[in-house]
Amino acid sequence: MRAHASKLSLANIWVALTTFLLAALMGLYQVAERSGLFPQIEVIELYYRSVSSHGVIMGFVLTTFFIMGFGYWIIHTTLKTEIWGGKKLGWFGFSLAFGGTVADAIMLLSGEASVMYTFYPPLKANPVFYFGAAFLVVGSWVWCLQMVMSMHVWKKANPGAAVPLAMYAMTANAILWFITSLGVTSEVLFQLIPWSLGWIDTIDVGLARTLFSWTLHAIVYFWLIPAYIAFYTLLPKAAGGKLFSDEISRISILMLLVFSVPIGMHHLYVDPFQDAGWKFVHMIGTFMVAIPTLITGFTAIASMEVAGRLRGGKGLFGWIKALNWSNPMVLSGGLSLLMLTIGGWGGMINASYSLNVAVHNTQWITGHFHLIFAGTSVIMYFSAAYYMWPSLTGRPLYSTKMALIQLWLWFIGMVVLTLPWHVLGLLGQPRRIGVPPYADDVTAPWAPYEFLMLVGGVILFISAVLLIINLLFSHFKAKAETMPVMEYAESMHPVMNIPKLLNGFGFWTAVIVVYMIASYGYPILQFFLMETNGTFPWSI
Amino acid sequence: MHIDGTEKKWVILSFAMAFAMMGILAAYAINKNIHPPSNVETIDSTTLHLSEEFNEDNIGIKREADGSLRVTMVAARYGFFPHNLKIPVDTPIKFRLASADVLHGVHTAFTNMNTMVVPGYISEVNTTFPKVGKFPMFCNEYCGLGHDYMWSQLNVVSKEDFEKSMKEGDK
Amino acid sequence: MQKFTILKTVSLAFCVFGFIAGTLSTASAAPSSNVAWTSETRNLIKNANLENGEKIAEKCGKCHGADGTDATPIEEEDTPFLAGQVAHANYKQIIDYQDKKRDDKIMLKKVRKLSKQDVADVSAFYATQSLPVSSVDSAKVTPEAVKMATRGAGERFLPPCAGCHGLKGEGSIVDVPALAGQSVSYFVTTMMAYKEEDRENDIYSRMRFIAGELSEKEITELADYYASIGTGTKLLVVESADEEEPESEPATPETETPDASSPPKDAS
Numbered sequence: 001m002r003a004h005a006s007k008l009s010l011a012n013i014w015v016a017l018t019t020f021l022l023a024a025l026m027g028l029y030q031v032a033e034r035s036g037l038f039p040q041i042e043v044i045e046l047y048y049r050s051v052s053s054h055g056v057i058m059g060f061v062l063t064t065f066f067i068m069g070f071g072y073w074i075i076h077t078t079l080k081t082e083i084w085g086g087k088k089l090g091w092f093g094f095s096l097a098f099g100g101t102v103a104d105a106i107m108l109l110s111g112e113a114s115v116m117y118t119f120y121p122p123l124k125a126n127p128v129f130y131f132g133a134a135f136l137v138v139g140s141w142v143w144c145l146q147m148v149m150s151m152h153v154w155k156k157a158n159p160g161a162a163v164p165l166a167m168y169a170m171t172a173n174a175i176l177w178f179i180t181s182l183g184v185t186s187e188v189l190f191q192l193i194p195w196s197l198g199w200i201d202t203i204d205v206g207l208a209r210t211l212f213s214w215t216l217h218a219i220v221y222f223w224l225i226p227a228y229i230a231f232y233t234l235l236p237k238a239a240g241g242k243l244f245s246d247e248i249s250r251i252s253i254l255m256l257l258v259f260s261v262p263i264g265m266h267h268l269y270v271d272p273f274q275d276a277g278w279k280f281v282h283m284i285g286t287f288m289v290a291i292p293t294l295i296t297g298f299t300a301i302a303s304m305e306v307a308g309r310l311r312g313g314k315g316l317f318g319w320i321k322a323l324n325w326s327n328p329m330v331l332s333g334g335l336s337l338l339m340l341t342i343g344g345w346g347g348m349i350n351a352s353y354s355l356n357v358a359v360h361n362t363q364w365i366t367g368h369f370h371l372i373f374a375g376t377s378v379i380m381y382f383s384a385a386y387y388m389w390p391s392l393t394g395r396p397l398y399s400t401k402m403a404l405i406q407l408w409l410w411f412i413g414m415v416v417l418t419l420p421w422h423v424l425g426l427l428g429q430p431r432r433i434g435v436p437p438y439a440d441d442v443t444a445p446w447a448p449y450e451f452l453m454l455v456g457g458v459i460l461f462i463s464a465v466l467l468i469i470n471l472l473f474s475h476f477k478a479k480a481e482t483m484p485v486m487e488y489a490e491s492m493h494p495v496m497n498i499p500k501l502l503n504g505f506g507f508w509t510a511v512i513v514v515y516m517i518a519s520y521g522y523p524i525l526q527f528f529l530m531e532t533n534g535t536f537p538w539s540i
Numbered sequence: 541m542h543i544d545g546t547e548k549k550w551v552i553l554s555f556a557m558a559f560a561m562m563g564i565l566a567a568y569a570i571n572k573n574i575h576p577p578s579n580v581e582t583i584d585s586t587t588l589h590l591s592e593e594f595n596e597d598n599i600g601i602k603r604e605a606d607g608s609l610r611v612t613m614v615a616a617r618y619g620f621f622p623h624n625l626k627i628p629v630d631t632p633i634k635f636r637l638a639s640a641d642v643l644h645g646v647h648t649a650f651t652n653m654n655t656m657v658v659p660g661y662i663s664e665v666n667t668t669f670p671k672v673g674k675f676p677m678f679c680n681e682y683c684g685l686g687h688d689y690m691w692s693q694l695n696v697v698s699k700e701d702f703e704k705s706m707k708e709g710d711k
Numbered sequence: 712m713q714k715f716t717i718l719k720t721v722s723l724a725f726c727v728f729g730f731i732a733g734t735l736s737t738a739s740a741a742p743s744s745n746v747a748w749t750s751e752t753r754n755l756i757k758n759a760n761l762e763n764g765e766k767i768a769e770k771c772g773k774c775h776g777a778d779g780t781d782a783t784p785i786e787e788e789d790t791p792f793l794a795g796q797v798a799h800a801n802y803k804q805i806i807d808y809q810d811k812k813r814d815d816k817i818m819l820k821k822v823r824k825l826s827k828q829d830v831a832d833v834s835a836f837y838a839t840q841s842l843p844v845s846s847v848d849s850a851k852v853t854p855e856a857v858k859m860a861t862r863g864a865g866e867r868f869l870p871p872c873a874g875c876h877g878l879k880g881e882g883s884i885v886d887v888p889a890l891a892g893q894s895v896s897y898f899v900t901t902m903m904a905y906k907e908e909d910r911e912n913d914i915y916s917r918m919r920f921i922a923g924e925l926s927e928k929e930i931t932e933l934a935d936y937y938a939s940i941g942t943g944t945k946l947l948v949v950e951s952a953d954e955e956e957p958e959s960e961p962a963t964p965e966t967e968t969p970d971a972s973s974p975p976k977d978a979s
Contacts, residue, residue, distance in 0.1 A: 042862075044685055044871075045878060116682055122642050122659060123684065201750055205643060205658050247541050248551070269576040270645075271656045272663040276578035283565065287558045294554035298547060353565045354574040357654040361645045361680035428649025430680035433688040437865025442649075442676045493542045526580075533584040533660040536748070538642045539884050540684045587747040589914045596915060597741040614915055618870040621915040640915070686874030689863050 005076035005083060006392050008090045012069030013385065013392075015098060016062045017468060019105075023057035024464035026050040031417070031457035035450045036435050045111065047434040048540065053108040055117025058374070060136060061101050063223045066381050067177075068097075068143045070226055071170045073388055075150045077486040078164035081157075084149035085142075093142025100135025103128055114540050116432065118216075119192070121208050124537035127196040134188050137181050147174035148505075155504070162498035165246055166233040166488055169253045173225040175505055176218055179512060180261050183214025195537060202534025206273035207527040213264035214520060221260040221289075223373055225253065227380035231300040231333060234387050236489035238329035241307025244299050246491035250502040252299065255292035258511055259285050262519035269356045278523050279353065285519065286351040293344060300337060304330075306492065328403040332383035335411040336376050343372030346422065364425025371418040379410055382467055389474055390484035398473040402466055409463035417456025420449035577655040577665045585659040588614065588640045593662075601625060603706070609633045615657040616640035618686030620677060626695045628702035629672050635665040645681035648694050656681060669696045744812050744912045746803045748885045755831035756798050764836025767829055770821070789815075791897040795842030795945065800888035801834035804912075812912040842881070843892030844943035847935045856932035859925075867924050872933065880940050892941020898934035903927070 029050050033041050072090065075083050083090055106128075107113040113125035119133075151163055151171045163171075191203045191211075232249045236242055243249065265282035268274050308319025324330050346368040349355055359365060386403050390396055397403065427445050429436065436443045501507055543551075568574050588594045599612045600622050611633055614621045627633055637646060639659045647654040655663045669675075679690035697705070746752065775793045793801065805822050807813040809830075822830070858864075861878075863871035872890070877883050880891030890898070904910035905922035913919055922930070 044688065044862075044874075048682075048685070120643050120682075123682070201753075205660055209658070245542075245544060245547055248543060248547055270654055272577055272579055272581070272658060272661045274578060275580055276575040279576060279578060280566075280569065284562055287562045291551075291554045291558050294557070295551055298550045298554075302544075302547065348561065352561075353576065354568055355565075357576060357652045360654050361647060361656075428647075428676065428678070430645075430647060430678040432680075432682040435688070437688050437863065438676060438678075438691055439866040499541065530582065532582050533586075535585060535642075535659040536753070536885075538684070584749075586749050589742045590745070590747055595741040596743055599915070616915055616917065618874055619868065619917065619920070621917070621920075623868060623920060684874065685878075686863075686870035689865050689868070689870035689874065691865075691868065 001082055002076065004087050004090070005072055008083070008094065009069040009073040009076075009388075010392055011094060012065045012072065015101065016066035016069065017471060019057045019065075019101070020062045021464055021468050023054045023062065024461055026054040028457050028461040030054065031454050033434055035454040036447070037451075037454070042435050044434055045114070048114040049108065049111045051432065052114045052116050053105075056104060056108060059117045059219070060133070062378075064097065064136065064140050067173065067222070067226050068094075068140060070384060070388070071143060071147055071174065073392060073486070074166050074170050075147070077391065078167045078488065079150060079154045081150065081154055083146055084153055085146050089142060089146060093139045093146070095139070096142065097136050097139025100132040100137075100139060103132030104136065107132065118212065120212070121192065121195070121203055121205055122535040122538045123540055124196050127193060130188050130192045130196055134185065134193070137185050140181070141178060144174040144178045147171045162246075162495045163503055164488065165243070165249055165491075166229055168250060168503070169225060169229045169232065172253045172257045172505065173222060175509060176225070176257050176260065177222045179516075180215050180218035180222065183211045183264070187211040202536055204527055204532045204534050206271070206532065207524070209268060209271060210274065210520075210524055210527070213267045214261065215264070216267050217264045217286075218260040220369070220373060221256050223377045225256060226384065227336065227377045228253070228296050230329070230380045230384045230387075231296060231336075232303075233488045234329055234384060235300060235333040236303040236307060237487050238327050238387065239304055239307035239323055239333070241303055241310055241489075242492040243489045244302040244306060244492055246493070246495050247502060248295060249299055252292040252295045254502070254508055255295075256289065257508055258515065259289035259292070261512060262515045263289060264520075265523065266351050266356070269353065270360050274523055278519070281519055283351065283353040290344070290348065290351070293340070297337060297340065300333065303489070304333065326400070326404060328386045328400060328407060329383045331404055332379050332407050335407060336379050339371055339375035339379070339411070339414065343368060343376060347372060359425055361431045362425035363429045363431060364422050366431055367418045367421025367425060370421065371414060375411070375414040375418065379407060379414075382407060382410065385471060388486060389471060390480065391486040393474055394479050394483055395474055395477040396480055396484070398470050398477060402470045406463050406466040406470065409459050409466070413456045413459030413463055415456070417453050417460060420452040420456075424449050577663055579662065579664040581662040581664070582660060583638055583662050585639055585641065588638055593636065594638050601627065611635045613637045614640055615644040615646060615679070617642065617684055618679070618690040620646060620679070620690070620692040623692050624695065625692070626697055626702060626705055627669065628699045629669055629696050631699065632666065632668050635663075635667070637663040637665075642683045643681050644679050644683050644690070646677060647680045648675045648677045650675060654680075672696050672698060743914050743916075744803060744807050745810050746806050746886070748799070755828055756802060756835055759798070759832045759835030760828075761832065761836050761839065763829065764832035764834070767825070767833040768836050771833065789897070789900060791901075792843045792893055793837045794840040795892075796834075796837050796889055797882035797886065798831075798834040798838035799886040800882060801837055802830055803886045805830045805834065807912045813910065839945070841943055841945050842889060843941045845892060845939050845941040847895065847938040849939045852936045852939050853932045855929070856936040859929060859933060860936050869921060869924055879942065880937055890937040892943075893937055895934040895938045898937060899931055902930040902934075906930070
């Protein structure tokens, strides 16, 4: 049982890690190209190939595979049961997703799909690209099923018992992913694939963008929740303390689940095909979804304070000093929370109904999501990997010191990369351009920030290499005498009677469905009620 | 279910902050009529140059019957047409944009004139420019290999200069 | 008697004025082309009859050369290579001749009797042929021309030619013409016509703007560049990823993706 679970987890996580390294190299190329210091690499077609590949890998591959691996390991280590569906189902899902990824990688790297991570029509990629994306998503749905059913079976076998928080939250994440990925899957299956194969002549770009927006916001919460899981269930343990509140953590996860999907239209604020009224409705939900993040911040920091004080920290801030910063999980927790604070407030501006026009599609947006996703979320993926590695591989981590250096470099690199990036957006630089070829008086103010970004990019690439070395070399260390155990944080107040609503998802799924119909029902239906003009395929 | 007192206060504070921000945005939207571009009008992008509103004779700046100003523009790979617009400062302007081909975006840097230009739909932005100067107008949505180069200049001039140039027949 | 004379003079003046105004305004009266890439128009090319196209092309060969690549010495600068040209590009130009959106008495005479399907057929036929070979040594091409073609001049609002005309000059969706291997003299004639606004069938004045920004020297250098990258191979715009390179049945290109798999070697 352990062998299968660990093999399946490691397979998924290694797909994530290897593609991550490749995408990190592309990121370095891009930031070097944009600096203008290396004219020989300024090949516009190559730049867009890189941006598309980098985006798809970081946004669809690294994330999905890492989360699946993490999820499988959570089933094994918290429920201590078989993964539902057994070996065959898990590997089947993996093969679908991996096959789709390989197909997409070939398309992207050969320049047949330079249509960005968002693949907005009417720019058309090779149809194989869309098929690959569909396989990747459908493969991940197998994982979703396994998460949900594993929890369901466990609950039946343990009536009245509280589902372990890590499992509960990751299952919520699986449900979230399934619901949100329906948007892009519909776009791919009903619009992009038939259109790219020539079965239908035109598609409605407005409908395509609306369907994509359905996925586009909640996908970032799909990425973020595993970081929050680490905050709640791994960080307090590593810090030597306890989780401040198990119930509040569940409430927070549920708020994220309910409020993250039906708010996608803040990505369409300046699109003309949706009425302002609907955009306003989505704005309200977008601010609501900020609340669980604020709550999580409190819970995480409070848990750390508990640990700090248990270690002897005194006074208002003494507990910070007392924490065990030489533990990778503790260090990453602190660094992640710092990045969450800055990036989170940036997000509030993006969410602002009337202020969004100042930043829409400027480099502020790109800076924002690198800080909040590549920073806050992904640094916790690294530390979750370090944390899981001993129990997953049966061997100690290759080097804790290297892990600490790697995490510091990631944080410093990310700050140096993204803060100038935000400024570039405020200085007017638009998104998705290579070396800015505009007039000198327009681009001159940008140059120093581009240079800083290059420095950040170099630091990040070094960090990425250290991560892979550490995790890879761990496989070759001598086996530990006793099998390391994956330990989760206990709650400060043990959960006695868990309310049903905080232990299941039936009710909440119904709430989401109703909310989705209310907030996306007419905005999608309108395209079928009015006469629209479709668009033929275009190449880049 | 036990919830710590401090945590309870924070939860309430979080809700309060979120509602306060929503409230401020709602107040501005309603009072000052500040809304993102959302006109929901369709058009056929394949016949744009044959349409009534976006044919080649009609693009550019025009004074409407009621004295207001309307700028009609087309986004097509890789430029905004007409190039080099001159508009008066402190005057309400209605921009009407359509795409002749793919998805574009247009943002006049340092202003709130920012909208997607979606094939099949007309974009409308109503705004006023409070400062005189030359503002770059960028395409900010990936539209192909020439996206980097797709930009224009918006020349915001004094009202007098604008009246002069209208008389001289500049568009 | 006096009134009548005045009336006559005024009427005559109006007529003359109206005539002049009319003549002047037809030059800039929208639209610059009647061709719109609707389903209907695209289907003409999609369903082209290549045999009919070949038959029609035999007549075009008198000036445009037997396989579309020779231009006769007589009017060289006015006669383009047609071989390998993007079907939709050829279609548009011929229709523009018919509609007098493009002013040429000879071409009007030649194409006046063709039906729209005929025009689609012959355009599709030419697209099945190979692009012309290079007629200029690449050593003659200036680095400035290469830069303009591949990197443009952003500060002058000029995208690279390759941005629309393809990384290998093979043309692009929908009716952007191939330039690779085009004759130097025809290239210069065309660009100067746009520059002087004698040619006005580019929708939204896109080429008139670009040619207006370029100097005559730059235009000549670009002509050399494009003449030097003739490939002598079939159109690089392919129908779909899984389509074979046909032998007897030539590929009928549609509105598809150009092969943008490798960056131009001379991009520096």
